[in-house]
Amino acid sequence: MATYILRRVAWAVVASVIVLTLTFLLLYFTPDTQLAELQFQAAQAGDDPEAIGAAYESYHGYDQPIHVQYIEYMGNMLSLDWGWSETRSQPVTTAIAEAIPYSMMYAVPSVLISSVLGVAIGLYSATNQYTRGDYAATFFAFFGLSIPDFWFGIVLFVLFSGMLGWVPIIFDTTAATFSLENLAQFILPIVVLTLSSIASLMRYSRAEALEYVEAEFVKTAKAKGVGDWRVLTRHIFRPASVPIATILVGDLLGIILVSSYLIEVVFGIPGLGTLSFEAIMNQDTSLVMGTVLLPAFLTIIGNLAQDIAYTILDPRIEYGDS
Amino acid sequence: MGMEMEMEMGIGVSPVSDQPAAARTEAPLLSVRNLTKHYPITTGLRSKEVGRVRAVDGIDFDVYPGETVGIVGESGCGKSTAASSLIRLEEPTEGTVRFDGEDITQYDQAELKAFRRRVQMIFQDPESSFDPRMSIGEAIAEPLAVQGLSDASRRREIVADLLERVGLAAGDADRYPHELSGGQKQRVGLARALSMNPDMIIADEPVSALDVSIQSEILALMTDLQETFGLSILLISHNLAVIRQICDRVAVMYLGEIVELGTASEVFTNPQHPYTRALLASIPTADPTDRGMGIELTGDVPSPSNPPTGCRFHTRCPELIQPENYEFEQSTWRRVMDLRQKLDQGTVDVDAIREGVVTERESDETPDDVSATETKARLRDEFAIPQSLDDSRAESVLDAALDELVSGNPAAARERLATEFATPCESQSPTLEDTTAGQTASCLRLENELPPTELEQTVRSD
């Protein structure tokens, strides 16, 4: 098994390198809009666009041969020198560091709430199959899975902010992290994000728990007269928690990273998603790279952790090696 | 592990030919020489070979046109592997297989495909031998389609004809496998095999998965088809009764080797190999006057990845050759040998013996309190060895070895027993040779022309 883990880590590293390289190549081979702009303006002003172009290139180091640029690029990436953000006039890493806390403020509670609730509802569904509660929960799951979070977000936002005024419209960054005001402005994003995460967790934990509910040893325990609650926790939850836990890391991370764009843009939260979005809109290349690469690495790491956890916790599952 | 033997004194079809093999003048249809199939055991990232499973280890036999040859043996003896290797469903590691004069191990892909038309196989498990998504008509027609008969209406006609020949209705062609019973599916299997108009059919445990009442029907169908179309049949089974019912000649396999080979009457009425005798003796009979030997083969079935030295059967053979200077009662000798084997493996747990004594006595003694004498006596009991052997010299050797064992020196005990109680069966490998009875068998007793044992004499009168 140790070889498997090592191998997976190695592949994660390889994947990261590939992502970096791909990004580099994409950037290298794409015509630089800023350069084009500069040259256009130079031509308009009567200057020599060629000279301006050459100066621009040598300033940025673009006239070096590709492998030199590549090495420099990789070096920068690894040493966390991710460049300078033109639009925000600060290093990219600083901008990211400033934005992350805001993302955490809704992401962390969402993860916690949705994991607990999702698993709990799923288990309840599994142990009370075909009851009204089960159908309600399943319906709820479908609803949560299907609803487009951005749409739900804007509807809620308009409803509670615009019409009812319960929630501030403009995001206030000065509110202390653990204050009531902060809660007020974060409650909606948390609700929206939680809703979609709960749904998938719930379905999955229901399916996993069902496998155990039907299992012989549970029936034996029940026959022995073990109380329902005990059955639930010791016999169903324990073994079912293994696969559920492994799903948590990978999938939730995936959902959050992608949803962050939508949620932050809708609710005006200055987190990582907004940072990235605005960077794209404003053509701030270094910032775009930084804010896209970071989640990319997080995804890779998340998947890696998920795979490894799966293997360690449940050696029954084979994964690719036969 | 006991042997799975079921017996019905079914009303079978009597064997077709009793002619001994040597008297044949025609050429064999199938001629197998030194067929070997090993599976490598690998570990680690680079798949290094650390051992081999010797599923089939050099077997020879022939099948003549129109006859039925059976291969019988316990599960795991390699008979199914032999069958799939000989028609190259799996590639044999070594050996030649000549069919109708040509060596099929040398065939290229095209020739192999054409060869498939001449030898067809029927599989054991009716549940999994048909694709659940194909109707049985399509299943029967598949070989036809594969081999190039692209006209669907021709195929349909042929399928209809075949269905009727195996005792089903032509209209069944549209039914799906899950709608048929096990027996019906095996009939379909026969139809599928026949579709190619083969010269030979290999039946791998064709009736093992079926109800007892259906088995005879299927076997009778097979022999009918054989007569009508002049087929040869190679029948693989662990069930002696099945073999007896339809086979002309029989090969007995043990751990990848053929240990006896002859006509059915030779092998069944006068078995020459101890293994064959044990197989036959273990069959319960309906005859109340037949006391039988009640033979139970002791000892574990060895693994084909690590076969025993010398004669492979020696670890379980009831007719093991006794060591030169000693004289045992045969069954006692077998048990002493069992003890030797367990000692060699290091699985004799003296402490457990002592604990057993203490538990039984229900006293306050500890295992250490148990005397050597008692332990030794108990050991003997465990292995069903009498407290005192008839041969006094043998007795002293055994006693000395047990002393060494009980006093915590198993290596010495091993050494002593190995030197004193050595038997040729553990060091020499016998070869298949003609016997006076007519068939061929591989046993050192026969090679050395030793007198028959009790077992032999009892079974012989069957």
Next chain:
Amino acid sequence: MAVDNEPRETFEDVDWDDIDETTRAFSRKTIVTIGAYMLFAVGLLYDYVLKPPRADTIEPLGISLQALDWLYILTLLTILVGVVVPLYENGRMTRYYWQQFRKNRAAVASLIYLGVIFLIGSIGPRFLEQPTVDPSNAYQPPVFTSAPNWLPVECAGEVAGGSCHGTWAHPFGTTHEGKDILVSVIYGMEVSMQVGLIAALITITIAAIVGVSAAYFGGWIDAALMRYVDIQITFPTFFLYLMIVYLYGGSLFSMIVIFGLLGWGGIARIVRSEALQRREEEYVLAAKNAGASGYWTMRRHLLPNVSNSVITAVTLLIPSLILFEASLAFLGLGDPTVPSWGEVIASGRSDLPNAWWVSTIPGIFLFFTILAFNFVGDALRDALDPRADGGDK
């Protein structure tokens, strides 16, 4: 059926040597299928090589086919050949599955809804013009509703009591640019269908081929393929697409292609594990015994038997693809030339309190479409692959 006086052909009558010599004839079905694909290839060739550039593909009708349209045609053709025809051929099996499926009424309703969407989305855009900007027509409310009269520039319907009432001219109202929402929704249907079906097809094709090959061949082929899948799965597809959008601009075609080419890993794993189980079945050995090649076994035995789990997995993949596309369009990162539901929702965002219909109506369609796919996928799973849900139903 054999005529009475003509003996029926038996297996003994087959002259195998003769058959070996003659070349294999193709079945009629194969010929038709190949013909259809050749027609497609010819059309593609014509559009990209032979036809003068900038001219419409089909002059008389004024229809211009883009890369995405060709891809869509290919998808529909393949669905016809790969799904509809086999369903028709295995009538009994189809009927059985349908019985199972029918038990889930929500799923049946969803299927009908999806069918309607598909039809309207395919036919509508052929006859309707793309939604056009018409500032004077902005903010018309939908029929049967009304909006305060100061909202629309000029109310198309009757005005009563300070409210402008909706008309059938714009059953779903118009956007702030005056685009008709019904037309936008219809065009959006086509977009969603394209995203869902094309990406799904690409995914199935690659996943099935990879999964079955890995399972059948084993050895280093299996190891190599699965290694690649491992890497690909860890790849953040969304962010790769984001980069591409940033650098090259949004395009529906590239979105679909990227999703399809990078999203098949999980399904390939499912296919592989199913195929591995099937490979051990005796009927695979029986096929080999009949002389079948690897290709024959894979195509006729392994593929059909894994198709159930593939179909359910893919049907559950489609809604997330559609949601993805809508989300990206909402953010403005989608294809600006394509009228997608997400885009319309975004355009009505700031007007929600007043002109609620602009965001809400496409949102409802989006929601129901995704919901429908989820219901159908769930029911399919129960019908085709009951083991996968962990518990008997």
